[in-house]
Amino acid sequence: MKRRSFLKTSAAISTPLLINGIPISAVARNSFLDFVNPENDKILVLIQLGGGNDGLNTVLPLDQYSNLDKARNKILIKESLGLKLSDKTALHPSLADMKSLYDDSNLSLIHSVGYPNQNRSHFRSTDIWTSGSQADKYVTTGWLGRYYNNHHSSFPIGYPNANNPDPLAITVGGGVSQTCQGPIVNFSLAINNPDTLAAIPEPEFNSSIPSTNYGNELRYIMTTLQQYNDYSEVIKNGFISGGGTIAASGNPLLDKLNIVAQLINGGLKTKVYVVNIGGFDTHNNQCDPDDHEIGEHATLLAQLAGAMKGFQDLLKKYSLDKRVVGMTFSEFGRRIIANDSTGTDHGTAAPLFLFGSCIKGGMIGNNPTISSSVGNDEGVAMQYDFRSVYASILIDWFQMEASVVKQLLFEDFQKLPIIEGCVTTSVQDDSKRDFSFNLSNSPNPADQYTILSFDTKNEFIKIKLYDSIGSEIKNIFSGNVGEGHHEIKLDTSSLSAGNYVIRISSQTAQKTKLLGVIN
Known part of the structure; x- marks a missing residue:
């Protein structure tokens, strides 16, 4: 969201009240349940990795290690110390708890998640992720907020009520989540410690309020104050019923996820929880210069993995693990080349993790390809659009119709095999496609031209060309093709020398290929 637009929206709704010192707006529980199966009791927990996580040190592409070592030997994890998920892929040694989830088939790793025309600004890229929009579109609403507003345009007037007693979305330990931003108000609520919530005395307001700007502001304050007290009581009672405060873990x-677990265990029917861990903007001192396996990034990854594992264990203890799915996201990854400050700068795509007992464990996609001659600004090429991950969760977890998801996100999302072992409504058999095309090109590097060779089913495909920082520079092909083998000649004579990425995609599959140009 543009800062100017945000300020206009904020001014329209006046200054919000606070819960535990955090700005809040209350939310009706059924806001987007109008689109959800009424018997659906599923919950989504979002973990935001603030700052832009370095995916190449989080997930090591062992089959690319020699070229990776040339680009980032100042920070690269030792190949022998990676926690192997396969012969080609390993996790950072600080992610032992995440490896445990993977071994139990409770973790899915999706390679190289991002979006076309990657923006490397923290603010702008976070806006894109939370709004679920294209990089060139400025959307002031969140991808969940658009759901809420469609059926609760009168909010906050009349909420909470008998049919909508609980918050839909709760952020623990931070400001309200922009994923739930509506055109006027934010349909989410933020808390720190539910155990310390206390009612604010409600003064007696004049029953006759003028129909002026002042009167409108006063009505909003009155409504928000009442909602604060109503929701505070609901949250506190649920927290106590769920077991109350768990001792600080260090x-x-x-600690934030433990609060989420207690609220779920206490019976709150909240559908979305958001927590945040910052510090991933590792421009300098990402690791110890002499021991790359320790340092700031390693500490953050250990906290992330430990929190995911501890939360999952607690959900299993409460027999709630088949109701909850967790997902990490970060505004971007880091560049391939390390900088001179033992760190990394803003990049493009990065791995995304989903976890839970209903997650289809394993990996989706392939290791990123690292060239032997990486450009200074080059990032990891996108394989999967983040909106395809959102869409797959909405369809298979929240049981939403694909037609509604297309309106919310975008027409061309790919349905990914994320959920397994729990009831879903998907009529598409994900097991019949490996979610990857056979794609090759020759000559590579290209001098004036290259021939693209690929195999497809009878389907609609797109083939696009991106530069090394993720910007789309050419639509090579878009249309229906028959089943079989195909070839396309790509003229590269007008391209500057350097590295490019070819991406072919359909509704159910994708493949990226690194292209060098030496014209």
């Missing part, structure tokens, strides 16, 4: 992220 891991701030786990």
Whole structure:
């Protein structure tokens, strides 16, 4: 969201009240349940990795290690110390708890998640992720907020009520989540410690309020104050019923997720929870210069993995693990080349993790390809659009119709095999496609031209060309093709020398290929 637009929206709704010192707006529980199966009791927990996580040190592409070592030997994890998920892929040694989830088939790793025309600004890229929009579109609403507003345009007037007693979305330990931003108000609520919530005395307001700007502001304050007290009581009672405060763990992220677990266990029917862990903007001192396996990034990854594992264990203890799915996201990854300050700068795509007992464990996609001659600004090429992950969760977890999801996000999302072992409504058999095309090109590097060779089913495909920082520079092909083998000649004579990425995609599959140009 543009800052100017945000300020206009904020001014329209006046200054919000606070819960535990955090700005809040209350939310009706059924806001987007109008689109959800009424018997659906599923919950989504979002973990935001603030700052832009370095995906190449989080997930090591062992089959690209020699070229990676040339680009980032100042920070690269030792190949022998990676926690192997396969012969080609390993996790950072600080992610032992995440490896445990993977071994139990409770973790899915999606390679190289991002979006076309990557923006490398923290503010702008976070806006894109939370709004679920294209990089060139400025959307002031969140991808969940658009759901809420469609059926609760009168909010906050009349909420909470008998049919909508609980918050829909709760952020623990931070400001309200922009994923739930509506055109006027934010349909989410933020808390720190539910155990310390207390009612604010409600003064007696004049029953006759003028129909002026002042009167409108006063009505909003009155409504928000009443909602604060109503929701505070609901949250506190639910927290106590769920077991109350758990002793501090020494891991701030786990402490936040423990609060989430207690609220779920206490019976709140909240559908979305958001927690945040910051510090991933590792321009300098990302690791110890002499021991790359320790340092700031390693500490953050250990906290993340420990929190995910601890939260999952607690959900299993409460027999709630088949109702909850967790997902990490970060505004971007880091560049391939390390900088001179033992760190990394803003990049493009990065791995995304989903976890839970209903997650289809394993990996989706392939390791990123690292060239032997990486450009200074080059980032990891996108394989999967983040909106395809959102869409797959909405369809298979919240049981939403694909037609509604297309309106919310975008027409061309790919349905990914994320959920397994729990009831879903998907009529598409994900097991019949490996979610990857056969794609090759020759000559590579290209001098004036290259021939693209690929195999497809009878389907609609797109083939696009991106530069090394993720900007789309050419639509090579878009249309229906028959089943079989195909070839396309790509003229590269007008391209500057350097590295490019070819991406072919359909509704159910994708493949990226690194292209060098030496014209």
